Amino acid sequence: MTEGKESARDGEYIATRITADGAEGFPVESGRYRLVAARACPWANRTLIVRRLLGLEDAISVGMPGPTHDSRSWTFDLDPGGRDPVLGIHRLREAYFRRDPNYARGITVPAIVDTTTGAVVTNDFAQITPDLSTEWRAHHRAGAPDLLPAEHRQEIDEINRRVFTDVNKGVYACGFAETQAAYDEAYERLWSALDWLEDRLRDRRYLVGETITEADVRLFTTLVRFDVVYHGHFKCNRHKLTEMPALWAYARDLFQTPGFGDTVDFEQIKRHYYVVHSGINPTGIVPGGPELSGWTSPHGRQALGGRPFGDGTPPGPVREDERVDPAHTPPGMTGKSGVSSRGACPARTVSAVRRCAGTLDSRPWPPPRTSVFSRVSAACGRDRARAPDVRPGAPARSVGNRRRGRHTAPGRVRPAVGAASPPGPPLGVPRCSDPGGSGCTIARLRS
Ligand SMILES: N[C@@H](CCC(=O)N[C@@H](CS)C(=O)NCC(=O)O)C(=O)O
Secondary structure, eight states: TTTTTTHHHTTTOOOOOTTTTTTSSSSSSOOOOOOETTTTTTHHHHHHHHHHHHTTTTTTTEEOOOOBTTTTTTOOOTTTSSSTTTOOBHHHHHHHHOOTOOOOOOOOOOEEEEETTTTEOOOHHHHHHHHHHTTTTGEEEEEEOOOSSSGGGHHHHHHHHHIIIIITTHHEEEEETOOOOHHHHHHHHHHHHHHHHHHTSSSSSSSSSHHHHHHHHHHHHHHHHHHIITTTTTTOOSSSSGGHHHHHHHHHHHHTTTGGGOOOOOHHHHHHHIOOOOOOTTOOOOOOOOOOGGGGGGOGGGOOOOTTTTTSSOOOOOGGGGGGOOGGTTTTTTOSSSOTTOOOOOSSSSHHHHHHHHHSSOOOOSOOOOHHHHHHHHHHHHGGSOOOOSSOOOOOOOOOOGGGGGGGGOOOOOOEEEEEEEOOOOTTOOOOOTTOTTTTTTHHHHH
């Protein structure tokens, strides 16, 4: 395991490409290559989504290591006998060592292995999906979408650059920060990028153009992990995904699009992060939540127009041997039917539909201070049940941090305990000790 080193490793890959002309010694050939892609990993999840969207299942088989691993990296512990049934290996590193017996870098997924030699061809995750779109075109299914349309290629690349640095990698930079300053910087970059994306997606259904593209695939794999792992485990906790109206509706829209959600295994995702990253979760306890049913709730984004597959069609049902365990995903999301009817918004007026989509929400993003204050204060109001008893005559307790209003959410500071003080406001009524003051955490984050 190379915990904490994931960002440092970027750029050091076995970067041999499988191309239509075979220029690098590995020609595109149906049935020859095996994609090793743990469901837990966001970089591998991209490849599973793209392979399925493009209908490359017959051309490229898939091997799936289990969600956890030790310092010797991924194992095929979910397969009978703990061996990948095609490659016949227990550990992915065996395929890396076949390529280079002295291989000393990350044993990472995704990796594509040449089944004729058992050696890794490439683990260059950033190049794998564009190559599936372009070099493997001859093997795409009928109706496959164009995930890299030439007319939008420049815009896709630009969006991908920021999403990669500040969001895909940004969550890791927060989670593995070793100093407060490094964490603060990563956190600011992440949230500034998420605010930008929230704005961008408010009135457009997809990141670029009118159809799903590679850019959506790349953002989706981080968003779908956000509340289950990044928010808590990686301390990316300014908001949950479910609290960002446009991003949450956008993520649900993609999740419910065949090819996206039917590749996602929430249990494996949780187990991977919370068990493997023992440095930041030494107990190895995997949290029970969050509750997942929201993922299949109506998203209403159809009101924004756009056609997910353009002139193409959705992929058919997921192959039986590749279905996500139904216990690891919200009901109905294993991709049996192939075409999802979820996401239809029950609302009937255009404005109701758009509100349902999170796009007619008239609140700007980021929300103005007043609304932040009232939301935070309302949350604070709910906390009053646990707050110190400030009723007249209540026993005195240490004032502690109570005077330092800037170290708490607005509304959390209460009068000195034991002083004859009036009861607090009714639940949900805003009250901030330092509204908008320079020391106010919320104000600082918003500025
Ligand atoms: N950005 C990654 C690409 C892939 C990656 O990090 N995959 C992770 C799983 S999400 C992995 O395979 N880790 C295994 C390990 O570090 O031993 C890198 O820097 O290499």
